[in-house]
Amino acid sequence: MWTTARELRIPLDTRLEELYDIPHTISFVMRKKIQVDNLSSLPKDKRPPTKMMWEGTPEEIDTFLERVYGKNEDTTTDVLITDIEG
């Protein structure tokens, strides 16, 4: 959370005392950032296209990674978030 706040160069709200308190918008941004950072750290030839990283569903990204790595290799990306939002 703090890493993201630092990245965004905005102090995190002091009213957020518990993880439970984090508004879903901030939570989404944090998870999406981790996801994009992880995918961006893959070698260029294994990296999903930019549009897929931002707009793709978790299933589309999974399928892409399975294709470029082969099904049995480790394609862990740590966080794959759903696109469902309020």
Add this chain to the structure above:
Amino acid sequence: MSVERNDVDISRLFMWGKEFEIEGNNEEKLTVFLRLIGDADLNKARVYALRSSSHLRNKLKEKDSDERLAYIPETGSVEREILVEAIAMLSIREYAQEAVKEVDIPYPVEPDSDAKLEKQEKYQAQVDAYPAKRDKKINEYIVKKTDERKKELNVMTDEQLFGLYEGAIISELCENEMLKKFKEFSTYSGIFNDSKYRDKTFSSLEEFQNLPFEIKEKFMVAYSELEIEQSTLKKSLQATL
């Protein structure tokens, strides 16, 4: 004009709560505190909304239910032309979602950080023109798909048409129900008596739902002003990369 990533105000992400004063029917004012809900409540809202839409779907499919009698016309009571137009119109949401995926217009390539001013100006102009260019392509896609759909519908039998119409009406009603219930639950979960957001104003969802319509609407509008669209959230992130 939609917000592009160069215009995103990242600090808005942290404006997630506010004081809100509401006037009741007896001119008595009530001050509450609204905040965007967290993931746990968001998930509860989603589950509640899905159950509600599922309940409505079952009712709409049930022969002689009040909901079916109110919303689904009897077979043969609607003219072909109206059925075709209605099915095509009710498919627009689906085509719009498809279009967002299918229409691929590359985003302008950012010049190097030491690029000349004129190059940077040109890039900004391309960024500014991007939403209109994309919207135009999306509209063209929707019009094309709708026209194709109408051609397909025009050669169908009355029975086939009515079946599709019924399905489309049910989908639309359930979609609206899901959204309505999701907003109700989210708003109810985000209203508090205190600025620390600990003491909920309404003890149950039912209590909130039973408010007079105008008051409930005011709460829901005020809550929705705190929301940020997912596409804008993504742009706010892209702007920081």
